[in-house]
Amino acid sequence: MKKNLIYILTFFSLLITSCEEEPIPADIETLVFGKIYDSTNDIPIVNEKVKLAEFSTQPTFAGTNYIFKGFVDSTTTNINGEYSLPFRTTGNGNKYQIQLDFNEQVHIPNLVEFIQDQNIGNQEEINFEGLRLYPVDLRIIVTDEITQEINVYKQFPERRIEPIPASNQNSVRRIWIDKNVVNLITFRIGTSSPFLSHTIEIPINNTTELYEYETEISSTDFQ
Numbered sequence: 614m615k616k617n618l619i620y621i622l623t624f625f626s627l628l629i630t631s632c633e634e635e636p637i638p639a640d641i642e643t644l645v646f647g648k649i650y651d652s653t654n655d656i657p658i659v660n661e662k663v664k665l666a667e668f669s670t671q672p673t674f675a676g677t678n679y680i681f682k683g684f685v686d687s688t689t690t691n692i693n694g695e696y697s698l699p700f701r702t703t704g705n706g707n708k709y710q711i712q713l714d715f716n717e718q719v720h721i722p723n724l725v726e727f728i729q730d731q732n733i734g735n736q737e738e739i740n741f742e743g744l745r746l747y748p749v750d751l752r753i754i755v756t757d758e759i760t761q762e763i764n765v766y767k768q769f770p771e772r773r774i775e776p777i778p779a780s781n782q783n784s785v786r787r788i789w790i791d792k793n794v795v796n797l798i799t800f801r802i803g804t805s806s807p808f809l810s811h812t813i814e815i816p817i818n819n820t821t822e823l824y825e826y827e828t829e830i831s832s833t834d835f836q
Contacts, residue, residue: 633669633680637733639704644736645711645728646697649690649721651745653793657694658721658743662687662714665698667706682706702733711739718789720744720769744769746789749815751798752827753777753784759802759832766799785825792819798828802835809835 645665649658664687671678682705690696698711709728713721721743728737746769753765755777763777767788777784777800790796796815801808811834815826 633671634707636669636704637702637707639702641702641734642699643702643709643728643733644697644699645709645739646736647695647711647739647741649694649696649713649741649743651719651743653791654745656745657690657692658719658741658745659690659692659694661690661694661696661716661719661743663690663696663698664712664714665700666710666712667703668708668710669706670708679708680706685709709733713741718746718748720746720791722770744791747792747821748823749788749790750823750825751786751788751815752825753786753800754827754829755782755784756829756831757833759830759835761802763830764801766801768797790815792821793817800830800834811835 649661649663650656651658665685667682667685668679669682671680682703685703686698686700688696688698700709702709708730711726711728713724715724721741723741726739726741728739753763755763758780760779762779765774765776765786766772767774767790769789769791774786774788788798795817797812798815799810799812801810803809811830813828813830818824818826
């Protein structure tokens with residue numbers, strides 16, 4: 614009896630969690646609009662691609678599973694950083710999300726935002742905060758022999774860029790930085806913990822033009 618009850622509960626649990634929720638009916642007109650703006654530099658983020666993604670939802674024991682159905686439409690921001698994206702529901706999904714592409718020259722902490730369910734059939738304003746980044750050619754001079762590959766991490770956004778090959782003495786990596794603050798660059802040797810790290814600072818240089826910044830590193834920096 615107990616085993617049968619477990620089987621029945623398991624069956625209904627699988628049945629519930631395997632079903633996608635009902636889609637929103639097709640052809641409901643909705644407008645989403647907003648602005649992408651860099652309040653630090655007081656400038657709009659222009660020509661930034663804005664995409665509308667559609668999902669269906671599926672309940673799970675851990676929460677909700679979002680199943681990507683496709684992109685419905687897209688647009689780009691104008692000279693004021695503004696966008697307007699009218700669309701019609703397709704009848705395939707029940708969640709709609711504004712997505713921004715990753716752009717190495719603009720740091721946008723939050724690249725996605727769901728449209729509120731209650732605003733389908735109406736309109737919603739969704740704004741994004743961005744930070745315009747500016748180019749620097751980072752020249753890395755290795756003053757002695759480092760026989761391992763050196764991983765390089767930049768700050769805005771925090772991510773790994775192209776590593777420096779082992780035994781390479783002179784490398785240049787183009788990066789984009791925040792011109793208003795000191796930027797940290799971290800060099801790391803090793804593929805497992807504990808890593809050997811060395812961090813440098815690129816000082817504030819309030820310019821929007823490309824320039825070169827040179828730094829020297831050696832094996833002793835990682836000890």
